Amino acid sequence: MLSTLRDLFRYNREFAIGASLVLVIVALSVASFFSPYPAIRSYVVPPDIPPSWAYPLGTNSRGQDVFWQLSAAMRNSLLFGISVAFISRIISLAVGLTSGYLGGFADRVLMSINDSFVVIPLFPILLLFFFLMRDHMSWPLLALAMASLGWPYDARLIRSIALSLRTREFTTQSVFSGMSTRKILVEEHLPYVLPIVFATTMNNINWSIGLEVTLSVIGFTNIETPTIGTMIYWANQHTAMVAGVWWWVLAPVATVVMTFIGLFLLAVSMNEYIDPRSRLARMGA
Amino acid sequence: MRAYGIYILRRFGQFVLVVFIGINVAFLITHATPIDPVEQAIASATQFAYSEPQAVEILRQSLRELYGVEGTLWQQYVRFWTRLAVGDFGPSLSAFPAPVSALIGRALPWTIGLLTTSTLISWVLGNFLGGLAGYYRENRILKAIGIVATGLQPIPSYIMSLLVLIMFGFVWPILPISGGFQMNINTEFSFALVRSVVEHSILPVLSLVLITIGVWFIGMRSLVSNIVTEDYVLYAELAGVNRHRILTSYIMRNAMAPQLTGLTLSLGAIFNGAIITEFVFGYPGVGTLLVRAVGTGDYSLVLGITSVSIIAVATGVFIIDLVYPLIDPRVKLT
Numbered sequence: 001m002l003s004t005l006r007d008l009f010r011y012n013r014e015f016a017i018g019a020s021l022v023l024v025i026v027a028l029s030v031a032s033f034f035s036p037y038p039a040i041r042s043y044v045v046p047p048d049i050p051p052s053w054a055y056p057l058g059t060n061s062r063g064q065d066v067f068w069q070l071s072a073a074m075r076n077s078l079l080f081g082i083s084v085a086f087i088s089r090i091i092s093l094a095v096g097l098t099s100g101y102l103g104g105f106a107d108r109v110l111m112s113i114n115d116s117f118v119v120i121p122l123f124p125i126l127l128l129f130f131f132l133m134r135d136h137m138s139w140p141l142l143a144l145a146m147a148s149l150g151w152p153y154d155a156r157l158i159r160s161i162a163l164s165l166r167t168r169e170f171t172t173q174s175v176f177s178g179m180s181t182r183k184i185l186v187e188e189h190l191p192y193v194l195p196i197v198f199a200t201t202m203n204n205i206n207w208s209i210g211l212e213v214t215l216s217v218i219g220f221t222n223i224e225t226p227t228i229g230t231m232i233y234w235a236n237q238h239t240a241m242v243a244g245v246w247w248w249v250l251a252p253v254a255t256v257v258m259t260f261i262g263l264f265l266l267a268v269s270m271n272e273y274i275d276p277r278s279r280l281a282r283m284g285a
Numbered sequence: 286m287r288a289y290g291i292y293i294l295r296r297f298g299q300f301v302l303v304v305f306i307g308i309n310v311a312f313l314i315t316h317a318t319p320i321d322p323v324e325q326a327i328a329s330a331t332q333f334a335y336s337e338p339q340a341v342e343i344l345r346q347s348l349r350e351l352y353g354v355e356g357t358l359w360q361q362y363v364r365f366w367t368r369l370a371v372g373d374f375g376p377s378l379s380a381f382p383a384p385v386s387a388l389i390g391r392a393l394p395w396t397i398g399l400l401t402t403s404t405l406i407s408w409v410l411g412n413f414l415g416g417l418a419g420y421y422r423e424n425r426i427l428k429a430i431g432i433v434a435t436g437l438q439p440i441p442s443y444i445m446s447l448l449v450l451i452m453f454g455f456v457w458p459i460l461p462i463s464g465g466f467q468m469n470i471n472t473e474f475s476f477a478l479v480r481s482v483v484e485h486s487i488l489p490v491l492s493l494v495l496i497t498i499g500v501w502f503i504g505m506r507s508l509v510s511n512i513v514t515e516d517y518v519l520y521a522e523l524a525g526v527n528r529h530r531i532l533t534s535y536i537m538r539n540a541m542a543p544q545l546t547g548l549t550l551s552l553g554a555i556f557n558g559a560i561i562t563e564f565v566f567g568y569p570g571v572g573t574l575l576v577r578a579v580g581t582g583d584y585s586l587v588l589g590i591t592s593v594s595i596i597a598v599a600t601g602v603f604i605i606d607l608v609y610p611l612i613d614p615r616v617k618l619t
Contacts, residue, residue: 113302120310120598121553121554121556127575129314132315206439214442214443241455256444257440257444265435
């Protein structure tokens with residue numbers, strides 16, 4: 001395991017860059033536990049100070065240290081992304097494995113529903129959801145709503161693998177030895193799809209953080225909790241760009257772009273590792 | 286021709302299913318959430334002043350009627366669909382007494398124009414460059430474009446729009462950054478109006494193109510680099526077919542079918558991106574209208590736009606499905 005990681009780091013440039021970026025992001029998030037100020041308090045430091053030795057990323061117009069603010073925001077955004085990815089993975093695994101294993105009519109029905117969910121524009125639906133919940137909106141609730149809409153893309157991918165597993169001999173043997181369908185799916189097929197699930201998790205985290213940022217910057221989430229999105233929201237509320245407090249906007253934007261590129265590259269290299277054909281193609285074979 | 290008919294019928298079935306599921310999700314959200322939109326509207330209307338209890342009761346009655354929340358759940362469900370079928374979403378509260386359908390009708394052409402232009406540019410350009418990059422693998426410029434495309438692909442629409450806005454609004458202010466056309470211009474058809482509309486659309490289109498072009502580029506590149514190893518390509522090369530022809534009609538043509546399917550699958554996501562891009566640039570389309578409607582608490586408008594966008598995206602997918610056989614003739618043969 002460790003040697004695989006080392007080799008990946010040495011020979012796969014995408015993995016090296018992606019892993020480094022993600023490490024920086026994780027370190028930044030962990031740093032939030034050592035923050036000298038509570039993240040939601042304002043006017044703890046003098047406002048609008050440009051980046052300096054005392055305040056490495058400056059301070060904002062609400063009297064918060066941008067570095068510590070960013071650190072707490074990144075942690076919350078990352079946790080949010082991970083929880084959405086985790087919940088939606090469960091749904092996509094259930095749908096994908098069942099659909100691929102059962103095949104036939106059940107498969108067609110499930111995939112038609114799946115494809116409909118892929119096409120339906122989620123953003124208006126999430127806005128409708130926020131519109132109704134408004135003051136009752138909380139992060140766990142939003143995570144649940146997004147997870148129940150964000151599974152179909154990967155369910156299709158998982159199904160395509162499950163479809164090929166169905167005709168393999170070990171599946172037939174499990175059926176003959178009297179294993180229940182649920183047991184075959186969980187104990188026999190699940191391990192085969194886990195690597196690809198892991199790679200799609202990265203993309204799903206990206207997707208959910210992106211949606212979170214989008215919803216937050218227009219103020220349609222619980223804006224009291226610091227996340228990357230709400231940080232940009234408050235900067236916009238104080239017209240930071242016009243007021244010349246550019247570091248307030250630049251810090252979260254740069255960090256979130258780093259996160260996206262890091263996770264994306266990690267997913268790409270992971271895919272390549274799982275599917276050796278693309279590795280061969282890269283080597284020119 | 287018969288196969289084409291069956292194909293169209295099946296795609297139409299999928300269209301109906303998308304609309305059905307989408308509208309049901311919208312209905313479910315409006316009715317399964319514990320919050321009553323009527324009480325919410327009353328709360329925000331009576332928030333700052335004392336109101337007579339009778340007046341509140343009258344308000345409650347008319348709002349219940351307006352929002353269609355009278356009667357049993359089944360009656361509400363049926364009314365939800367009949368209203369949708371005739372395109373009547375009631376009057377808008379924030380722009381009273383303008384009907385919601387009129388507001389949407391005014392905004393929809395802007396969104397459709399923006400989406401069609403940017404999607405066409407991004408899809409054609411991304412596929413073309415990606416195809417070249419997959420075929421000429423050692424080309425330095427194409428490799429550099431590949432790195433940029435990889436970096437652009439995961440950036441969400443809001444961040445991209447913000448970056449474009451900062452770039453052309455603050456750093457290098459050469460283009461208008463807000464609105465659909467110049468404010469004080471004569472709205473009769475003229476060259477100046479067209480010019481103004483085009484100028485105002487450049488930045489939103491640019492952001493949308495930058496968001497999506499990486500996806501098409503990378504997808505096409507990997508498809509082409511797989512097809513290049515196929516036997517029929519090798520055979521064509523050995524037979525001395527010229528390289529230009531191999532690339533366009535042997536390789537790219539074959540890679541286009543999955544890319545077109547990819548377009549239908551990501552149309553919903555592209556629409557999501559357009560909403561926020563419109564909002565950032567204050568573009569007078571459906572997205573800006575939707576965000577404003579949520580901000581002002583206009584329930585009928587929010588519900589109307591949600592329903593219309595589900596139908597619009599499903600229609601877009603269906604239109605692409607109609608032209609799909611042009612690229613993949615197998616549909617007509619089988």
